[in-house]
Amino acid sequence: MAPGQHPLLQLPSFLYGLYPSVIQKTHKEGLRCGEQYRKDGSFPVPPQMLEVSPGEVVLTHGVADFRHEQPVWRLYMVSNVMSGMYEALNWQNTLPVDDLYEAFCRESAWGALYFATSQDAPRSAERTALRLQAVLRFWEPLQSMRYLFKTLGPSLTLDELMVASCGWAMDAWCPGGETPVLSRLKTAAERMARATREDSLEAILRQMPRALAYARDLKHRAVVADPSFQRERLAALEPSAFERVSGACTADLLEKLYDWEHELGLH
Template sequence: MVSHVMSGLSEALEGQNTFPARDAYEAGFLDAAWGALYFATSAMVPVSAERTALRLQAVLRFWEPLQGARYLFKTLGAPFTLDELMEATCDWAMDAWCPGGETPVRERLTAAAERMARATREDCIEAILRQMPHALSFARNLKHRDVVADPAFQRERLAALPPPAFERVSGACTSDLLALLYSWDRQSGKP
């Protein structure tokens, strides 16, 4: 239902800037367990470090009641526990912001949310660089893979991003990083 409301907002505002309405809607629904779960697991843009921290903190506030349910995700008929669902949908956040997979999911999410909430630009760059090899594993048909895979190149390009563009990728979400890699690859081919 939440996704239908979000689509309806776009249609109702007919070409106007929908972000203020979407932001207000999200802020309101992070106060409900199902709203918090939706926004944390959907990876709906923007996926900045700050926004992701708020989403994860909202889920963590409702952890106990959400833990009693089972969730269908991608494979119908295979119910997930809350831990399994969060690991399947937010593994990128845990890997980038709280490396080390032996810690329980809830603890990793708590640490990741805390680190994201207080992250500096340099903290975000380090998290992004930790996540870049994972993003590269999904990148297909890169013409300049050796260039865009170079951590020094990535660091230089990340440092040069203007604040709004950097904010969009600061959470280190794999899909956002893939978009960056493809953009950098196209730019690398230009004279």
């Protein structure tokens, strides 16, 4: 490999093509995965992998997919594979299947990137650490691509994609934007992997101002914005409820702010 080149990335063929074709292929793959899971509790490897040309654009979010008439890589369509899998399982016991399928996918570059950028629930500190660590394992081949996320415009580098999709994790767990993205991701993943409840509490409090900036029509804003109030409410959460917000994802914290707003309105 020439200096400066990255290893070639391979993606499942069912993620490439015209929009209707990818819908059909990913659904078929989901049914195949569900049928094998029912038989022996495992998942099949993709039937065909294709090398992606360096610099080729990969769509990582449906919001940016306005190229239905063009054959492109549609990574976000892994979600359609999962829907097909649920259908094959008659939509029963999907949560444990979710966990197992994600763990299976994180062993591949495409799966690692999908789960890191899609931010499917749960977004606990432990789960987010696993997602970030998976992306870091495949950092070099993933750098060879360009990406579209939630906005149209110039395609993004891997660094830019991770800031757009996982910036909240870096802000909460590795404050200081001057450090290179790769270093911040590594630090954030390490800290999340070994986080105590108190570590998560401090990370959540660091992220609360960001969540508040997105909150609208809060009648009790002064109360829910008070760090002492936030700390008290967070400390009172049962372990399972706290685990759900322990990653300090902005979307989860925004939901918690509205929960508190609702509770205050009842009194």
